[in-house]
Amino acid sequence: xxxxxxxxxxxxxxxxxxxxxxxxxxxxxxxxxxxxxxxxxxxxxxxxxxxxxxxxxxxxxxxxxxxxxxxxxxxxxxxxxxxxxxxxxxxxxxxxxxxxxxxxxxxxxxxxxxxxxxxxxxxxxxxxxxxxxxxxxxxxxxxxxxxxxxxxxxxxxxxxxxxxxxxxxxxxxxxxxxxxxxxxxxxxxxxxxxxxxxxxxxxxxxxxxxxxxxxxxxxxxxxxxxxxxxxxxxxxxxxxxxxxxxxxxxxxxxxxxxxxxxxx
Amino acid sequence: xxxxxxxxxxxxxxxxxxxxxxxxxxxxxxxxxxxxxxxxxxxxxxxxxxxxxxxxxxxxxxxxxxxxxxxxxxxxxxxxxxxxxxxxxxxxxxxxxxxxxxxxxxxxxxxxxxxxxxxxxxxxxxxxxxxxxxxxxxxxxxxxxxxxxxxxxxxxxxxxxxxxxxxxxxxxxxxxxxxxxxxxxxxxxxxxxxxxxxxxxxxxxxxxxxxxxxxxxxxxxxxxxxxxxxxxxxxxxxxxxxxxxxxxxxxxxxxxxxxxxxxxxxxxxxxxxxxxxxxxxxxxxxxxxxxxxxxxxxxxxxxxxxxxxxxxxxxxxxxxxxxxxxxxxxxxxxxxxxxxxxxxxxxxxxxxxxxxxxxxxxxxxxxxxxxxxxxxxxxxxxxxxxxxxxxxxxxxxxxxxx
Ligand SMILES: Cc1ncc(COP(=O)(O)O)c(C=O)c1O
Numbered sequence: 001x002x003x004x005x006x007x008x009x010x011x012x013x014x015x016x017x018x019x020x021x022x023x024x025x026x027x028x029x030x031x032x033x034x035x036x037x038x039x040x041x042x043x044x045x046x047x048x049x050x051x052x053x054x055x056x057x058x059x060x061x062x063x064x065x066x067x068x069x070x071x072x073x074x075x076x077x078x079x080x081x082x083x084x085x086x087x088x089x090x091x092x093x094x095x096x097x098x099x100x101x102x103x104x105x106x107x108x109x110x111x112x113x114x115x116x117x118x119x120x121x122x123x124x125x126x127x128x129x130x131x132x133x134x135x136x137x138x139x140x141x142x143x144x145x146x147x148x149x150x151x152x153x154x155x156x157x158x159x160x161x162x163x164x165x166x167x168x169x170x171x172x173x174x175x176x177x178x179x180x181x182x183x184x185x186x187x188x189x190x191x192x193x194x195x196x197x198x199x200x201x202x203x204x205x206x207x208x209x210x211x212x213x214x215x216x217x218x219x220x221x222x223x224x225x226x227x228x229x230x231x232x233x234x235x236x237x238x239x240x241x242x243x244x245x246x247x248x249x250x251x252x253x254x255x256x257x258x259x260x261x262x263x264x
Numbered sequence: 265x266x267x268x269x270x271x272x273x274x275x276x277x278x279x280x281x282x283x284x285x286x287x288x289x290x291x292x293x294x295x296x297x298x299x300x301x302x303x304x305x306x307x308x309x310x311x312x313x314x315x316x317x318x319x320x321x322x323x324x325x326x327x328x329x330x331x332x333x334x335x336x337x338x339x340x341x342x343x344x345x346x347x348x349x350x351x352x353x354x355x356x357x358x359x360x361x362x363x364x365x366x367x368x369x370x371x372x373x374x375x376x377x378x379x380x381x382x383x384x385x386x387x388x389x390x391x392x393x394x395x396x397x398x399x400x401x402x403x404x405x406x407x408x409x410x411x412x413x414x415x416x417x418x419x420x421x422x423x424x425x426x427x428x429x430x431x432x433x434x435x436x437x438x439x440x441x442x443x444x445x446x447x448x449x450x451x452x453x454x455x456x457x458x459x460x461x462x463x464x465x466x467x468x469x470x471x472x473x474x475x476x477x478x479x480x481x482x483x484x485x486x487x488x489x490x491x492x493x494x495x496x497x498x499x500x501x502x503x504x505x506x507x508x509x510x511x512x513x514x515x516x517x518x519x520x521x522x523x524x525x526x527x528x529x530x531x532x533x534x535x536x537x538x539x540x541x542x543x544x545x546x547x548x549x550x551x552x553x554x555x556x557x558x559x560x561x562x563x564x565x566x567x568x569x570x571x572x573x574x575x576x577x578x579x580x581x582x583x584x585x586x587x588x589x590x591x592x593x594x595x596x597x598x599x600x601x602x603x604x605x606x607x608x609x610x611x612x613x614x615x616x617x618x619x620x621x622x623x624x625x626x627x628x629x630x631x632x633x634x635x636x637x638x639x640x641x642x643x644x645x646x647x648x649x650x651x652x653x654x655x656x657x658x659x660x661x662x663x664x665x666x
Contacts, residue, residue, distance in 0.1 A: 055565040056440065056551060058447040059290040065434055077563040102288055103550045107564025129288045129550065133278050154292035156454060161295065179292055180452035 003123045004095040004148055004171040007046060008206040008227060017263040018228030019044065019219070020208050021256065022099060023235055024051040024067035025084050026076025028243050033071070034087060036239065039249045041092050043256035046263075047208075047228065048088070049126065052081050052100035059128045061183035063233040066240060078104040078113070082120045089121030097124040097150060097171070102138075110141035117147060124148035124171045132165055155179050155195055159202070166203035172228065175199055177211045183233030187212050189221045196225040216262035223263050231259055271518040271593055273584050279468020279554075282590065284583035287467040288550045293447075296454045300374075301469040307373045308476070320365050321480060324398070325355040327362075329481075331488035331644070337614040344498065344637035346630055348617070348647045349485050349513065358620065358649030359481060359509045360391035364460055366477030368395035371458035378402045378453070381460040382446040384411055384439030384505070385575035385622065386418025387649055388462030393427035403427040406446040408438040411574045418653050436568045439578045443552050463506025464582030467553030471582050478512025485644055486516055493642065499523045499633060502646035503626040504543070504596065505575045507582035509648035514594060524593070526585060527629040529571035530600035540569035542581040543589050543596040556583040572601040572657065573621035575649075603628040605665035608651065608658065620649035621657070 011018050021040050026033050037048065053068035053076050060068070078100070085096055098117060105113050105127070117125065125147055130138065132151070139149060148171030153162050156179055166173060177192050178184065192209055199207045209222050210230025214237075219229045238255055242248040274281045279301075287297055307313050321327040329350045338346045351359035364381075371379055379401050383389030389405040396403030405422055409431045412419055422429050435441035443466075450459045461470045464478075489497055500517060502510035504526040514524050531539035539545065542557050549558040551566055559567045559579035569579040588594040599607075604621060607628035611619045619627060623646070630645040637643070651658070 055567075056435065056444050058444050058552070059292075059451060061448070062434075072565065079563070101550075103558075103560070103566070104564035106549055107560065107562065128290055129553070131287060131289060131291060131294050133294075134286050134288055152291040154290075154294075156292050156295045158295060165291075176292060179454060181448045184452060 003093070004047065007095050008172065011046060017223035017226065018046040018206070018208060019260045019263050020047040020049060020210070020228050020230040021045040021235060022049040022051055022210070022230055022232030024053055024064060024071050025081040026053060026071035026074055027067045027236070027239060028070050029074035030076065030080060030084065034084060035249060036252050037088060038091060039253045040256045041094060043253045044260035045094060045256060047095045047097065049097045049099040049230065050081055050085060052078050052098060052104055054101040054104060057101065059181055061181045061233060063183045063236045063240065067236045078108050082116050085117070085120040085122050095123040096121065097126055098122050099126045102127050102130045105138070110138055111143065114142045114147060122147065124150050126150035126152070126174060128152070132168060150174055152176055153199060155191065159198065162199060162202050169203065169205055172206040172208050173199055173203060174230065175207055175209045175226070177209050177213065180211065182211050184212055187218055192222055193225045216258045219259050219262035229263065271591070273518070273587050275468065275472050279472065281471070281584045282587040284556050284586040285468055285471055285554050287553060288555065289467045289553045290451055292451050293454060297467055297469070303374050304370060304469050304473050307370055313369065313373065317366055317369055320369065321362065325361050325365065326353065327480065328484040328488070329353050331485055331492065333492070334615050337610065338634065340614055341631055341634045343634040343639065344641035344643045346634055347489065347497065347642060347644045349481060349644055351481060351509065351646060351648045352617070352619065352623070352650035356387070356391050356394050357652065358387040358391065359478065359512060360388045360462060361394065362480055362512070363462065363474050363477045363508060364388070364391040364395045367460045367473070368399050368401065371401070372399050374458065376456065376458035378457045379460050380404045380406065380446055380449060380457055381462060382406045382439065382442040383462065384442065384577060385573065386411065386415040386422065386653060387575060389427070389429070390418050390421045390425070392460050393422040393425035396427060397425045404449070405429050406432050406442040406449065408436070408442045409433050410437040411439065414657055415574055415653055416656065439574070440566065440580070447552070463508040464511045464584060465506040465552055465554065465580055471554065471584055474508050475511045475515055475584065478508050479515045481509065481512035481646065482514060482516035485513060489642070489644060496520055496522060497642040497644045498637070499525065499643045501525045501527065501626050501630045501633060501643060503527045503576060503622050503648060504581060504585060505578050505622060506580070507585045509646050511582060511584060513646045518593065524595065525629060525633060526594050526596045527625045528596060528598045529573055529576035529625055530598035531570035531572070533600050534598065538570035539598070540571045540576050540578060541598045542579060543585060544598055548586070551580045554583045556586045557581055572604065573625065575620070575622040576625060597629050599625040599628040602665050605658070605661065607631060609666040618651035619647055620651050621654045623648045
């Protein structure tokens with residue numbers, strides 16, 4: 001958990017914003033995914049969100065749905081996502097966050113999950129379908145504070161509710177950029193700015209914005225107010241369009257670098 | 265089973281039925297769910313709402329539906345007397361209309377002009393499209409592409425009612441994926457759109473709300489059986505997909521000394537793995553916003569359900585049923601495709617009633633229960649819908665089953 005905080009403090013000192021990269025773990029398969037992610041890390045990703053594929057991703061648009069399907073088809077499971085974390089941890093010290101729906105964790109066992117994720121070197125977990133009302137069940141099964149539970153707020157979240165959510169937030173606060181699923185288009189940058197400011201008036205922890213951000217220009221605009229920018233579907237689109245092609249790893253490297261440069 | 269304790273299933277303030285239920289939803293939807301919960305309790309407490317609801321149920325859907333003693337059938341089986349709660353005679357041909365009237369009326373009171381719904385067999389879609397027309401609302405129905413094919417007549421009905429039917433191709437292209445897609449759409453349209461969930465599933469407050477709108481089935485049945493025979497029945501039977509027609513029948517009887525049997529779809533047989541026996545064969549998980557039994561693999565991925573009946577072809581089940589199972593207040597059994605089809609034919613033959621394939625599962629179990637009971641015993645079975653929508657499937661399967 002400290003690792004996330006440290007990273008954002010470092011970025012602040014360097015006068016940069018964070019590039020948070022979401023990738024569906026195991027898309028298109030374990031080894032290819034690992035190679036892609038290592039390229040992204042080399043290109044300057046500040047925080048990695050490893051997506052745990054789920055059969056019924058109700059908060060995701062078509063791009064991440066398809067990525068999850070490919071990963072599941074290749075045999076990806078939460079257990080293997082944790083293995084991938086171990087492998088990546090040998091190579092990098094950037095914060096790694098496991099991004100999942102709740103059911104795979106329930107099936108894994110909540111305490112087992114904590115132990116294995118911490119041992120693998122994960123710093124946090126973000127659960128799309130676990131609002132504050134339901135999360136005690138999870139955190140009460142955690143024997144320590146080795147994992148940050150990253151909380152989400154949306155444009156629809158009223159201010160009093162943001163206060164409640166922020167009170168139990170750790171790591172960073174994930175602001176959903178728009179009222180919609182991942183990858184949907186139409187970015188309203190003035191609304192984002194307003195929502196970032198609303199959150200920052202309430203909390204001191206970093207605020208990162210995600211959903212539908214796809215170009216270096218988007219990153220630049222959003223990073224003007226936010227502490228970090230989350231890119232997900234845009235990476236998955238590059239992967240989807242270039243699966244099996246020799247140039248994919250370089251494409252991902254260049255794309256990641258262009259996004260990272262926009263945070264400086 | 266003799267009952268000694270008072271049954272209180274809840275839910276609590278956060279929508280939990282024991283350890284089940286709750287709200288496992290994206291943050292974007294949480295304010296809408298909280299608003300809906302508040303509006304639901306406030307508005308339905310108003311007499312004016314209850315009066316409008318009950319007038320629509322009576323004058324528009326034709327309630328009360330009859331409780332009918334199936335004499336020839338009962339005599340042929342030679343056991344308990346079988347009474348059919350005739351939800352098939354409600355407008356649009358199934359119990360689903362009770363819930364859509366309630367929810368559309370609520371949406372109307374809340375000032376929402378657009379509604380969406382998921383549908384499996386198409387009965388809930390038709391019932392939603394119907395109330396959308398009735399209230400002059402814009403309506404979109406999400407339906408798995410598989411089901412669009414096997415329930416073509418209902419697709420046509422929805423279109424006649426001016427609803428837009430959106431075929432869903434993701435995942436397994438059945439009810440569960442239709443619900444995924446409806447939720448995704450709702451995440452983007454939550455500010456002006458009301459989502460009419462069709463069963464006692466989904467995040468709080470849907471399970472309690474749908475139960476309360478459906479309890480009219482059990483309330484009527486209780487009064488009718490008292491009028492007709494002067495005593496309560498010995499057993500209740502209903503099919504369980506998401507579980508709304510079963511909750512509707514069972515709920516008003518939970519504190520009575522009566523056995524209750526919920527019937528899940530065993531599809532091609534439990535051994536084949538191609539079934540929809542969620543309570544019987546599944547395990548506890550989270551799907552579509554609530555914690556309940558689900559069909560899943562060891563890694564927590566939801567697995568496909570199978571049933572000849574599209575309305576039972578669902579790998580989840582309402583959370584209150586999970587609690588009733590754990591309390592052992594309701595016994596859950598299963599009936600496979602072939603048993604259901606035989607019961608379908610039997611009701612046609614002995615009573616001149618063509619039942620829905622969903623309801624045929626309840627009938628098949630009723631026949632088994634009745635055969636093992638005395639002639640002076642009484643079973644009430646929920647005939648949740650009529651079979652017109654299933655004629656295509658039954659015909660395509662040929663006569664081998666009968
Ligand atoms: C006639 C009929 N019965 C039963 C069901 C199953 O739903 P539930 O279990 O919610 O009653 C359906 C669902 O489409 C239906 O159409």
